[in-house]
Amino acid sequence: MDLFNLPRTFTGGFVTGTTMANFSALAVARQWFGTQLEQDITADGLINLSLPVISATPHSSVLKSLAMLGLGRNNLITIPTLSNQREAIDVAKLKLFIEYNFQHQPFILVLNAGTANTADFDAIAEVMELKHTYNCWIHIDAAFGAFAACSSQYQHLLNGWEMADSIAIDCHKWLNVPYENACFFTRKEHFKLQFNQFKNSNVPYLENQLENFNFMNILPENSRRLKALPVLFSLLAYGREGYRYIVDNSIDLAQEFGNYIRKSRYFELLAEVRLNIVCFKVTAACDTAEFLQKLNKTGLVFMTPTTFNHEKGIRAAFVNWRTTIEDIKLVYSLIENIINSK
Structure with missing residues (x-):
């Protein structure tokens, strides 16, 4: 509570x-x-x-x-x-x-x-x-x-x-x-x-x-x-301040990735980034499903397909406590390689 x-x-x-x-x-x-x-x-x-x-x-x-x-x-x-x-x-x-x-x-x-x-x-x-x-x-x-x-x-x-x-x-x-x-x-x-x-x-x-x-x-x-046991251990380990950092870090990284999508000529946000999820589509180079398949095939990042407002899109969710800005930079590099390979 x-x-x-x-x-x-x-x-x-x-x-x-x-x-x-x-x-x-x-x-x-x-x-x-x-x-x-x-x-x-x-x-x-x-x-x-x-x-x-x-x-x-x-x-x-x-x-x-x-x-x-x-x-x-x-x-x-x-x-x-x-x-x-x-x-x-x-x-x-x-x-x-x-x-x-x-x-x-x-x-x-x-x-x-x-x-x-x-x-x-x-x-x-x-x-x-x-x-x-x-x-x-x-x-x-x-x-x-x-x-x-x-x-x-x-x-x-x-x-x-x-x-x-x-x-x-x-x-x-x-x-x-x-x-x-x-x-x-x-x-x-x-x-x-x-x-x-x-x-x-x-x-x-x-x-x-x-x-x-x-x-x-x-x-x-x-x-x-006893499902309460791992929750108890996690709360004891990180506490309120630890989870504040985890949540704020995830949101900050989602905003960072959302800004990248917003500025790119190859992608378009399907909705504003409101918390920790970036929902977007591909607008050039290859279709959205093909791009997602190639991105996930790298084995270095995993995003999921979705449909929003009758359009096929990609969903990037940030929740892992280990994700850092360096991981986001890696995603940028992977994305650029896929786009430029077309």
Whole structure:
């Protein structure tokens, strides 16, 4: 909590990745929705219930979670973004939609704190004002964007997130711990919902544990590794100041690389560099897919393909604590060699 500047009004648990973090948080949200209509979904299922989930540009793991929870990928209600160059929700259109459709009904809203393509952030503080007027559960997918809280310049992007009902965070990205490690937080006032969602029932040999605090009763898995251990060691090793450096260094390098792309006649940014991701396309010499294949084939750098605003692009994400300006200079050299070889 201290690393993310979150109050002690949250409780949490470790899971395998952001997919399970989003799944777990939305499972608790589903149980909350049922209680608003006096129905126990964990006991009785989704009987005659249509559960509205709203978002703008949710990660695929959110859609996968909706599918696993029986809510349906295709039932997500999509609100437009601010523009074609943004992935952030248009709050004005969101408010109009809610006012017209859900003025007196409960609903679930999924926000982004760092989209996968461009690291864009929804206007969290502004959206949280909805909680004063409407009956809603607000979940934040903050897989890597949560670590903006460690930054000296970008922590404002998370203003208001302490009012969220649940948050999903990926530890194997900016926390740089081994793969298969994430966590989710829910407000302590929702603990009973979380317990009812995940508790073990009809197991005599666990009977003495059911009413006591036990992680097998508040998380999806009964059997699980101690995923908190590498996180603990990393926090002890680097501390708040260490992670502040790691995050700020990643952002600075992303800005540096973004400036290079912006000035080059061979490339074009598909979106502004908002945090640690540079999303761009090739405009000359060779097509984007061919260029990316040659770049990754060097074995010295790895970027991923993406599509943004219906255009094929390249995604360069900066999260590794070992990346330095010398690595960026190496990328420049590789890029120039590929371009000049045409």
